[in-house]
Amino acid sequence: MTTYQFFTTAWTWNSIVLILSALAAVGYFLTFGQRGRPLYFGAALVVFLLVFISPFSALANGYLFSAHMLQHILLVLIVPALLLLSLPQSFSLRPPLTYLSYPLIGWVAGVGAMWLWHAPALCNAATTSRAVSAIQTTSLLLMGSVFWWQVLAPREAQRLSPPAGIVYLFTACTACSVLGMILTFAPVSICPVYQHPVDRLGMLSTIRGNWGLTSDRDQQIGGLLMWVPMCLIYVTAILAQLARWHSSPAPQTEKSNA
Amino acid sequence: MNGTTTIAEFRDAILDPAKRAHYRLAWISTVDHKRIAVLYMLTALFFFVVGGVEALFIRLQLAVPNNHFLHPDTFNQLFTMHGTTMIFLVVMPVVFGLANYVLPLQIGARDMAFPRLNAFGFWCVPFGGILLHFSVLAGGAPAVGWFSYAPLSETPYSSSPGADYWAVALFVLGIGSISFAINTIATVISLRGPGMTMRRLPLFTWINFVNAFIVIFALPVLNAGLAMLLIDRQLQGHFFLPFRGGSPVLWQHIFWAFGHPEVYIMALPAFAIVSEIIPVFSRKPIFGYEFVAASSVAIAVLSLGVWGHHMFTVGMGRPLDVFFAISSMLIAIPTGVKVLNWTATMLGGRIRFDVPMLFCIAFLIQFLVAGITGISHAVVPLDWQTKNSYFLIAHFHFVAVGAIVFAVLGGIQYWFPKMSGRMLSETLGKWTFWLMVAGFNMTFIIQHFLGLLGMPRRVFTYPDLPHWGWMNMLSTTGVFFMSAAALILVWNLATSFFRGKVAGDNPWNAWTLEWATTSPPPHENFIALPPIRSRRPLWDIANPDRPDPIVGENSAAVTLPDHNKVGILTFILSEAGFFGTLLLAYLYFYARPEAGPGPKELDVPRTLVFSICLFASSFTFWRSEVGLTKQRRGSMLGWLALTILLGGVFLVGQVNEYWKLFQTGVDLSTNMFSTTFFTLTGFHGLHVLLGLIALLIFLWVAWEGDFASGRGSAFKAAGYYWHFVDVVWVFVLLTVYILPLIR
Incomplete structure (x- = not known):
């Protein structure tokens, strides 16, 4: 299959994903109606659909670790962030869930979502088993949302103060960069499934030959995606914190930097 | 020289050779x-x-x-x-x-x-x-x-x-x-003065x-x-x-x-x-x-x-x-x-x-x-x-x-x-x-x-x-x-x-x-x-008629964080960078194994026992801190002594492990594994030792009764450091001892 053929035909019209998305959209409008910010919700849905329908999904599905990493990043950082932004101001967590609003839990969820699913056994299982893959997706979205809650919760009072937010984001960025470095420089495969893909679409020769993506390079790109562009998402968020800090007329909250 | 020095005193100081030497020393000891x-x-x-x-x-x-x-x-x-x-x-x-x-x-x-x-x-x-x-x-x-x-x-x-x-x-x-x-x-x-908020x-x-x-x-x-x-x-x-x-x-x-x-x-x-x-x-x-x-x-x-x-x-x-x-x-x-x-x-x-x-x-x-x-x-x-x-x-x-x-x-x-x-x-x-x-x-x-x-x-x-x-x-x-x-x-x-x-x-x-x-x-x-x-x-x-716009708000009572706490936490950040680099270097070579001694030489159960001593010492230190805040001198001293004892036991365990490795002919220069192993655990041991010395000083000072006045923030700072050394050991333990068992 050539590159052109691949990008035109490898769209997977996954019915479960489509139905879930439709249900989520209906649910969103029934719950929040006019009060929400539907543009953000729409953006979240679009990214979510792209993750599962576009040809990248086919690549991530057993061919390329780097494509899998791209999905991973979008599901942990982008979709949950957009979802939180789409919530109305009135939204708040109800009692059994309030413990999710502790900063430490948010931090562990965000960093854990990265580290946990890159343990070789789990990474392999998520690629080979549909059930595990579904669990992975759900957990990534949930953990990502818990992570972003500290920064993007609907009301100012629910968020960390900007200096604390910067520390929160910077340390998370560092923790994920370290994993990115390990993936980049690891001489062994972190997710062995991608070393010898089952060539279901007849794409392997194109990927290895035309694209020049050997399995070593593929893993390096995966690690680098986690290391560099992902860190840039955190950096952007850090800058947003600074902007928020300087624009807030509210009294200063003095937070230590740790 | 403080503000109360009079001109006469100053002149005496300049003219008297002994005092002049003191002023020279003042620059060195400033x-x-x-x-x-x-x-x-x-x-x-x-x-x-x-x-x-x-x-x-x-x-x-x-x-x-x-x-x-x-x-x-x-x-x-x-x-x-x-x-x-x-x-x-x-x-x-x-x-x-x-x-x-x-x-x-x-x-x-x-x-x-x-x-x-x-x-x-x-x-x-x-x-x-x-x-x-x-x-x-x-x-x-x-x-x-x-x-x-x-x-x-x-x-x-x-x-x-x-x-x-x-x-x-x-x-x-x-x-x-x-x-x-x-x-x-x-x-x-x-240490910012009144009104000097971070945004100003x-x-x-x-x-x-x-x-x-x-x-x-x-x-x-x-x-x-x-x-x-x-x-x-x-x-x-x-x-x-x-x-x-x-x-x-x-x-x-x-x-x-x-x-x-x-x-x-x-x-x-x-x-x-x-x-x-x-x-x-x-x-x-x-x-x-x-x-x-x-x-x-x-x-x-x-x-x-x-x-x-x-x-x-x-x-x-x-x-x-x-x-x-x-x-x-x-x-x-x-x-x-x-x-x-x-x-x-x-x-x-x-x-x-x-x-x-x-x-x-x-x-x-x-x-x-x-x-x-x-x-x-x-x-x-x-x-x-x-x-x-x-x-x-x-x-x-x-x-x-x-x-x-x-x-x-x-x-x-x-x-x-x-x-x-x-x-x-x-x-x-x-x-x-x-x-x-x-x-x-x-x-x-x-x-x-x-x-x-x-x-x-x-x-x-x-x-x-x-x-x-x-x-x-x-x-x-x-x-x-x-x-x-x-x-x-x-x-x-x-x-x-x-x-x-x-x-x-x-x-x-x-x-x-x-x-x-x-x-x-x-x-x-x-x-x-x-x-x-x-x-x-x-x-x-x-320009009182056209002052700059006020930045932020003047909050009446701003309590600035304790400088001991900020200082020790920043120090810990730098130490984390140091150990992080050593750990990554260890992993870098761990992933490229070579002939000779490897993680299999290590006695994991024994190390786990000694590790528990170290982790327990974090708990005992916390008890000692509680003793200090509640002004119970005996409780504070007792728990602190126990902390030092537990830390010491851990160090003895590590020395013993080194000794056994030396006995089997494994030392730092044997191969890549031994180099990284001794470097990583050695630096951690050194930090435990320094922590012990610090705690001993605290024990001595507390014994003399200096903490009666409730000078707790320095003690708390030492505690942060001690907990940090334990946390580093969690990572070392996972990487060096537990990781080879999983793979």
Whole structure:
């Protein structure tokens, strides 16, 4: 299959994903109606659909670790962030869930979502088993949302103060960069499934030959995606914190930097 | 000397030889931030002359083709010492010195948060400098470049002790820099005067505050690398020696993971100076304070993750090249934002072309060129062609001299009146400025072209190729102009100190707090602080009819965090960087196993038992703290003693493990596993030992009854450290002992 053929035909019209998305959209409008910010919700849905329908999904599905990493990043950082932004101001967590609003839990969820699913056994299982893959997706979205809650919760009072937010984001960025470095420089495969893909679409020769993506390079790109562009998402968020800090007329909250 | 010293007492002191000696000693034993700052800057000035003379010799050797004025090895020693001296003994001390003087004044503090630590940080500089230069007497200065690339820096290729002295000296200097950074952060967070909220910080203070964080994260990485290099050289370790299974490229990663942020550690203080001077001399507030402040943070964060662009010529592979090229280009955005802010500040201002401002304008122009050639190095193919040529030399001297040194010279002209009470001569200052600008550009602009013509760097001489001769001669001629500028500067400093025009409190009509006190300031800095409601308190006083807009709100009672807590947490951050580097190095080699002893030699159950002792000691320490807060002396002492006992048991267990390994013939020099294992666990053990010593001191002090008064915050700080050592062990245990069981 050539590159052109691949990008035109490898769209997977996954019915479960489509139905879930439709249900989520209906649910969103029934719950929040006019009060929400539907543009953000729409953006979240679009990214979510792209993750599962576009040809990248086919690549991530057993061919390329780097494509899998791209999905991973979008599901942990982008979709949950957009979802939180789409919530109305009135939204708040109800009692059994309030413990999710502790900063430490948010931090562990965000960093854990990265580290946990890159343990070789789990990474392999998520690629080979549909059930595990579904669990992975759900957990990534949930953990990502818990992570972003500290920064993007609907009301100012629910968020960390900007200096604390910067520390929160910077340390998370560092923790994920370290994993990115390990993936980049690891001489062994972190997710062995991608070393010898089952060539279901007849794409392997194109990927290895035309694209020049050997399995070593593929893993390096995966690690680098986690290391560099992902860190840039955190950096952007850090800058947003600074902007928020300087624009807030509210009294200063003095937070230590740790 | 405190404020109560009368004139008569002072005269007695000067006339009595014994008391005069005391005053001399007062400078050596001082813990006053202003005196320490002056010592920092004088040390930097001394080494500036040393490093300058080294540069002069380098350029004399290169003045004509096929020159044999210097021996090649001498040349290598000279350029190594020149680079190391200028970076670690000139630029860092001088920018730290300036910050040390000005920063506490700008925030209305009486001193730095930890005055003794401040003195310690300063004395690391002469100590490191002496260590570095002692190598000359001990068999030859290091000749391996300021980057000390392995395996050249390893014993088989550099057998003289020069490289050892280099590594130890940098280790000491690194510790000094980290202690200064800890002090800066604790001072800014905990010692701000009433009304001086974080959002009202002058940009000089804010940027130096941000810079301190880069120091905290970058220097420990270098220190970890230096420790590994020394272990290789002194204990036959394997880290960076290819024929022992080590990786020279790993040294480059470690070195540049420090080395790139280091560029910004030197550049951000220059930005800080410029951000202070340009508004004052344009008679306008800075354009876009928030952008300057935020872009500094962006630079700091980005600088930590772009070191790969120093290694394009190593052959890291295309994926790494591409990602590092992109991230390196991104740094141009926040730096470009800053340049725009400075220029826009000048736009429409009533600019006074005094010497500080002249240097800042030169800074802007030179830095723009430096930035553009810098971006060119992010373009991988271009970098391959120019990295090892004089083009790169020209680029980084534009950064280091054209930007950083110019800004620092401007800063010295600007703050000298505050430090001495007298103005530097404007006439002599202008001579320095024009000679410096002329000489600098004469020396370094041409080097861009030399590089593009293909002249390689780090060569002691070169053949007589077309144009190379006159270009090098021109470059060397420029050095004499710069030398003249430096001589005039020293002359200016000396004469103005004694005979300069009396400055008064605020000679430049500036707006930040350091100008609200006398020149030089009294020992305690301020008699009383003016009200602070904006970023320019002195403007508000001078122009009560049109004050600056109030920034943020005046909260009635701001309780600043305890400086002991902030200090120890920052220290822990730096330690985390150190151990993080060691852990990553361990993993790097763990993933590349080789024959010989490996993790299978380790007795995991035994180690788990001893680990439980260590973890339990965190709990017992907490109980001891509870005892302290509840004023139960017996409980506090008992739990503390138990903590020390448990820590001791852990150490005994570790010594026992080492002993068993030695018995089976496994020591640090056996193979890669043993090198990494002993390094990682050894450094952790060392930290446990230091923690134990600290706790023993606390036990002794508590036994004597000193904690009866409830001085808990130092005890809490020691507790943070102790818990941190335990947390490090969690990671070591997981990586070294548990990970092999899983795989």
